[in-house]
Amino acid sequence: MSTPNDRHPMTGNEMSGSAEGGMERHQYDVVVVGAGGAGLRAAIAAQDAGARTAIVCKSLLGKAHTVMAEGGIAASMGNVYPEDNWEVHFRDTMRGGKMLNNWRMAQLHAQEAPERVMELEDWGALFDRTDDGLISQRDFGGHKYARLAHVGDRTGLEMIRTLQQRAVALGIDVFMECTITDLMLDKGAGESKVSGAFGYWRETGRFVMFETPTVILATGGIGKSFKVTSNSWEYTGDGHALAMRAGASLINMEFVQFHPTGMVWPPSVKGLLVTESVRGDGGILKNSEGKRFMFDYIPEFFKSETADTVEEADRWYDDKKNNRRPPELLPRDEVARAINSEIKAGRGTPHGGIYLDIASRRSPEFIRKRLPSMYHQFKELADVDITAEPMEIGPTCHYVMGGVEVDADTQQSAVTGLYAVGECSGGMHGSNRLGGNSLGDLLVFGKRAGEAATAYATSLGSDRPKVVEADVKAAEVSALAPFEVEGGENPYSIQSDLQESMNDLVGIIRTAPELEQSLREIAAFKERAAAMKVEGHRQYNPGWHLALDLRNMLIVSESIAKAALAREESRGGHTRDDFPGPDAVWGTKNLVVNLDADGTGVELTEKPLPEMPDELKKYFESK
Amino acid sequence: MGYQLKMRVWRGDQSGGDLGDYTVEVSEGEVVLDALHRVQATQAGDLAIRWNCKAGKCGSCSAEINGKPRLLCMTRLSDFDEGETITVTPMRSFPVIRDLVTDVSFNYEKARELPSFAPPPRDKDNKRRMAQVDVERGQEFRKCIECFLCQNVCHVVRDHEENKPAFAGPRLFLRYAELDMHPLDTHDRRELAQGAAGLGMCNITKCCTEVCPEGIKITDNAIIPMKERVVDRKYDPLVWLGNKIGLRTKDNEGRTEVVE
Amino acid sequence: MTTGVHGPTRARIDEKTLRPDRWWLSPLATFVVFSGFVVFATVRAFMGVDYYASPYLSPFYSPCLGDCVEGASDFGQPFQAWPLSAALLILVFPLGFRMTCYYYRKAYYRAFWLSPPACAVAEPKTKYTGETRFPLLIQNVHRYFWYAAILVGLILTYDVVLAFRNEDHEWGHMGLGTLLMLINVVLIWLYTLSCHSCRHTVGGRLRHFSKHPVRYKLWTWVSKLNVNHGRYAWYSLFSVAIVDFYIYLLATGTIEDVKFF
Numbered sequence A: 001m002s003t004p005n006d007r008h009p010m011t012g013n014e015m016s017g018s019a020e021g022g023m024e025r026h027q028y029d030v031v032v033v034g035a036g037g038a039g040l041r042a043a044i045a046a047q048d049a050g051a052r053t054a055i056v057c058k059s060l061l062g063k064a065h066t067v068m069a070e071g072g073i074a075a076s077m078g079n080v081y082p083e084d085n086w087e088v089h090f091r092d093t094m095r096g097g098k099m100l101n102n103w104r105m106a107q108l109h110a111q112e113a114p115e116r117v118m119e120l121e122d123w124g125a126l127f128d129r130t131d132d133g134l135i136s137q138r139d140f141g142g143h144k145y146a147r148l149a150h151v152g153d154r155t156g157l158e159m160i161r162t163l164q165q166r167a168v169a170l171g172i173d174v175f176m177e178c179t180i181t182d183l184m185l186d187k188g189a190g191e192s193k194v195s196g197a198f199g200y201w202r203e204t205g206r207f208v209m210f211e212t213p214t215v216i217l218a219t220g221g222i223g224k225s226f227k228v229t230s231n232s233w234e235y236t237g238d239g240h241a242l243a244m245r246a247g248a249s250l251i252n253m254e255f256v257q258f259h260p261t262g263m264v265w266p267p268s269v270k271g272l273l274v275t276e277s278v279r280g281d282g283g284i285l286k287n288s289e290g291k292r293f294m295f296d297y298i299p300e301f302f303k304s305e306t307a308d309t310v311e312e313a314d315r316w317y318d319d320k321k322n323n324r325r326p327p328e329l330l331p332r333d334e335v336a337r338a339i340n341s342e343i344k345a346g347r348g349t350p351h352g353g354i355y356l357d358i359a360s361r362r363s364p365e366f367i368r369k370r371l372p373s374m375y376h377q378f379k380e381l382a383d384v385d386i387t388a389e390p391m392e393i394g395p396t397c398h399y400v401m402g403g404v405e406v407d408a409d410t411q412q413s414a415v416t417g418l419y420a421v422g423e424c425s426g427g428m429h430g431s432n433r434l435g436g437n438s439l440g441d442l443l444v445f446g447k448r449a450g451e452a453a454t455a456y457a458t459s460l461g462s463d464r465p466k467v468v469e470a471d472v473k474a475a476e477v478s479a480l481a482p483f484e485v486e487g488g489e490n491p492y493s494i495q496s497d498l499q500e501s502m503n504d505l506v507g508i509i510r511t512a513p514e515l516e517q518s519l520r521e522i523a524a525f526k527e528r529a530a531a532m533k534v535e536g537h538r539q540y541n542p543g544w545h546l547a548l549d550l551r552n553m554l555i556v557s558e559s560i561a562k563a564a565l566a567r568e569e570s571r572g573g574h575t576r577d578d579f580p581g582p583d584a585v586w587g588t589k590n591l592v593v594n595l596d597a598d599g600t601g602v603e604l605t606e607k608p609l610p611e612m613p614d615e616l617k618k619y620f621e622s623k
Numbered sequence B: 001m002g003y004q005l006k007m008r009v010w011r012g013d014q015s016g017g018d019l020g021d022y023t024v025e026v027s028e029g030e031v032v033l034d035a036l037h038r039v040q041a042t043q044a045g046d047l048a049i050r051w052n053c054k055a056g057k058c059g060s061c062s063a064e065i066n067g068k069p070r071l072l073c074m075t076r077l078s079d080f081d082e083g084e085t086i087t088v089t090p091m092r093s094f095p096v097i098r099d100l101v102t103d104v105s106f107n108y109e110k111a112r113e114l115p116s117f118a119p120p121p122r123d124k125d126n127k128r129r130m131a132q133v134d135v136e137r138g139q140e141f142r143k144c145i146e147c148f149l150c151q152n153v154c155h156v157v158r159d160h161e162e163n164k165p166a167f168a169g170p171r172l173f174l175r176y177a178e179l180d181m182h183p184l185d186t187h188d189r190r191e192l193a194q195g196a197a198g199l200g201m202c203n204i205t206k207c208c209t210e211v212c213p214e215g216i217k218i219t220d221n222a223i224i225p226m227k228e229r230v231v232d233r234k235y236d237p238l239v240w241l242g243n244k245i246g247l248r249t250k251d252n253e254g255r256t257e258v259v260e
Numbered sequence C: 001m002t003t004g005v006h007g008p009t010r011a012r013i014d015e016k017t018l019r020p021d022r023w024w025l026s027p028l029a030t031f032v033v034f035s036g037f038v039v040f041a042t043v044r045a046f047m048g049v050d051y052y053a054s055p056y057l058s059p060f061y062s063p064c065l066g067d068c069v070e071g072a073s074d075f076g077q078p079f080q081a082w083p084l085s086a087a088l089l090i091l092v093f094p095l096g097f098r099m100t101c102y103y104y105r106k107a108y109y110r111a112f113w114l115s116p117p118a119c120a121v122a123e124p125k126t127k128y129t130g131e132t133r134f135p136l137l138i139q140n141v142h143r144y145f146w147y148a149a150i151l152v153g154l155i156l157t158y159d160v161v162l163a164f165r166n167e168d169h170e171w172g173h174m175g176l177g178t179l180l181m182l183i184n185v186v187l188i189w190l191y192t193l194s195c196h197s198c199r200h201t202v203g204g205r206l207r208h209f210s211k212h213p214v215r216y217k218l219w220t221w222v223s224k225l226n227v228n229h230g231r232y233a234w235y236s237l238f239s240v241a242i243v244d245f246y247i248y249l250l251a252t253g254t255i256e257d258v259k260f261f
């Protein structure tokens, strides 16, 4: 490894400002971009398989988005319901995704998640326990059995800390606050292969070059393109954009999950997530007239497994075998749409949400014990005591089902040596992700990608793809471009206009005219972005960082809007007012997004879904 | 219901810096981070701030507000009078990088020095069993979001740079306590806690507990119990005698001591 | 060389602290009250008189093992030859208990050592080694003082029982002195049982609560008390002083005991 000695052993910080112009170079077998659950699990797998591995992430280690996950990890361990097994989980996942999932990914996920969770425990995770001392599992929307391994409502924190501590124990090199802006390709012999990754240190603004035959993208989602979102500043779709620019394709980009319950007040925290566990643990939704309205919104598809009376729904919490689930626990897309309709119909709360009430249904002790961080969050940020009053909530942009199109078994994209895992990969969740399936996804496919990348890197021997120096220069120039502009606009205002536009035009309910308008607006934003300007110098300059991220946000936003316009049906996380129902023909195909020939826009192609083998089809035959 | 908030924000880097004055429009329900973001978006595009979740979950946005270590995203403006000037500086125990951003690598180094969890093999059915009551103490400590505010406020290193090599700090004492109380761990880290981690340097003055945004009772539930456990191991002649004549507590069986 | 918050790598800020609140109030109050108590207790301990007003014995002098006044010694006078005040024979135990108490340590490190005076306020001293060396290493014997404190608690309880007599040692009487002593002993027990070493001993040291249900129960009780340990530390400090002072006033004949029955 070529790490210079003056590099900080842990953070990779190199504090000498004078070295700004110079560029560091490092050689690795596997470079993982992203240190969320997916990235860390991939790096651990790669290191375990013998690869020299680096983790690069744009915030500090342990701060990635995974830390915010609350509810739990879906895995059919059968600790609470012995009847649970991978087949039931597989079926739930496919049904939740309205059958648009990549069946193979859904299958692998359901089969491997339990062992991945057990590994976390081997590495020190302290999950909540059942009375027998096993890992406890909780109920979540769309899952037939209580299945989510959890720690109170801070499961993501437990997961990231466990993986982080494991990665540190294994001695994996970590480059924190280091952003990857370009991938390097060796296009010799007709096939393009990954040869490196280029980025900058946020702290110094210095450039850094990783020479590596494999890059695993684990950069998470895109939610920052929307105004009301549960996602953090990191969610600018970097991985999506990097992959597209390298020649890989994205699928399912029209499917964006709006979580039904985000905070709506005060404005400064609008969008912040209210975990689904509130409903799993007994919380119900009411409109301003006090009506428990979800009973009016049970779709045909889920009628047979959803309670249709308040009595049955309430009995379910204690006796799950003989009762059907309350409608509050329908998959997220259904609940989000219902809430949206109620608000539109004028039955919303003073701050434009609806009520989520657990106070009248559970004791204060129970609430504080089961939902400590929700209690804390409302108390601190909204001055609301959730043990005494209902919460006001509304839909918030939460998760993108779409992502880099990958091979189900290895997570490799169309570009050799380029892998994608976690939220930035696509396929696994189809048109709608079930709660808890993301954390499982990170672990299962993180491990697979780490192993596959190592196997490929090892197979290369010393014959590795080469970095083209001209490309490195071009990457530098492109990264510094925003400093060169005279008198342009600042990136903050373009970003906030984009967020507003996406929220209004490509939000939870979509129509053709609005989508068309959004594409026109995105084109205008692209022009404004080409002339944007940042002040100051390269050292820890958030304006500059945003300027670079904004390019990714724009291309991802365009992908979403374009795909959403093309898919003329409503399914999962994509609802078209002008095409309100699902369409059987659209149900057989994915939309694939690629960068267009001159690299400034995106183009769409349709692709048939992979065919599910007969032995899996049997799970969906109507009984 | 907006008003004009007066702020003083430290701008600079290791070569120097000072408090700059800003006036910014803020509205009801906002937190200090919102105000700073508005400064950033409208007046100082290059103002360096570290943050991620804006929900008090990631522990990135640690700084000092009116001299007190706090999370920028969890400090509501309503905690202050409208006429009051709010002073924001970076954490003062770590090397400053720029503006409100500090180099917190001290904490990551210390984390690396701690030997990790060492479990026995799984049960025969490939699962592990632990009672809820046995994991609860550890779960409290694992609420830690690694904001490092406790590390920052602790006078052992805040006021004595030279103690940094010998002192792991409250965040890591939590970790020692968590592992020492873990029902399955097979290592005995008490000697390490006292030696390498410098538990004895702590004079239990509780500032770590005062600033912890997660409300973890660091001193009462982790540091003091850990000190008591160290006494068991090192300073209590009765326990020593008990061990000699075979009167030891069975609860610690199966652990082996790890040393530096 | 400057170190600490004014060290070369830290953000350059001149002030020792930017806290605008009255952070100095709490250490100052601690300083004043503790100093007051120490002066009072020292004077009273060295006086060697006016500590017994039948049937009440001052807690500073209990058990009275030296050459004590008649009626004060319930456990004999093994140290009759001791030339100084009898209080000095036994005060080392409660004193040691409190000096090594985790709560008092916090309080006096802050108020007397200024280490630190308050959170995020720079401490004046440049060198600091904490409790790693002699003499502060001795703080680790706290649990032995706790064992002794249990004995002291029992003796003080016995004194309260004896206080249900009248001046002539006839049973079945109670006065204001009895009440004060009763309150004092309750607070002393609360303080003693909420001790961190107690919490550790009854169950905290275990790694498997589930295998020791009784000790776990005890531990949860002590943990509940422990939350208020600092409060009990203060209350019991006052109550001891008040009881002693009340007995002093009785013994010097300044006031008369209020008799209930």
Ligand SMILES: Cc1cc2nc3c(=O)[nH]c(=O)nc-3n(C[C@H](O)[C@H](O)[C@H](O)COP(=O)(O)OP(=O)(O)OC[C@H]3O[C@@H](n4cnc5c(N)ncnc54)[C@H](O)[C@@H]3O)c2cc1C
Pocket: A033, A034, A035, A036, A037, A038, A039, A056, A057, A058, A059, A063, A064, A065, A066, A067, A068, A069, A070, A071, A072, A073, A074, A155, A156, A178, A179, A180, A181, A218, A219, A220, A221, A230, A231, A234, A238, A239, A273, A398, A399, A421, A422, A423, A424, A435, A436, A437, A438, A439, A440, A442
């Ligand atoms: C509030 C909330 C609650 C949730 N609750 C649940 C739940 O209960 N159950 C569940 O299953 N799922 C849940 N999810 C979804 C789940 O948390 C996320 O989908 C998942 O954590 C994504 O993990 P990841 O590893 O793909 O990415 P992340 O954890 O987001 O990590 C992305 C990483 O990539 C890095 N990165 C990004 N761009 C770059 C770049 N250009 N260069 C270098 N590094 C880069 C970032 O620094 C970061 O380290 C929740 C999500 C949210 C927002």
Ligand code: SF4
Pocket: B150, B153, B154, B155, B156, B169, B170, B201, B202, B203, B204, B205, B206, B207, B208, B209, B219, B223
């Ligand atoms: S209690 Fe100990 S660790 Fe915590 S701040 Fe004080 S000295 Fe530091």
Ligand code: SF4
Pocket: B059, B143, B144, B145, B146, B147, B148, B149, B150, B151, B170, B171, B174, B208, B211, B212, B213, B214, B215, B216, B218
């Ligand atoms: S213990 Fe508390 S203050 Fe310390 S790092 Fe963790 S969350 Fe922050």
Ligand code: FES
Pocket: B051, B052, B053, B054, B055, B056, B057, B058, B059, B060, B061, B062, B071, B072, B073, B074
């Ligand atoms: S931004 Fe995550 S804790 Fe403040």
Ligand code: FES
Pocket: C097, C100, C101, C102, C103, C104, C142, C146, C191, C192, C194, C195, C196, C197, C198, C229
């Ligand atoms: S008496 Fe205070 S901790 Fe023991």
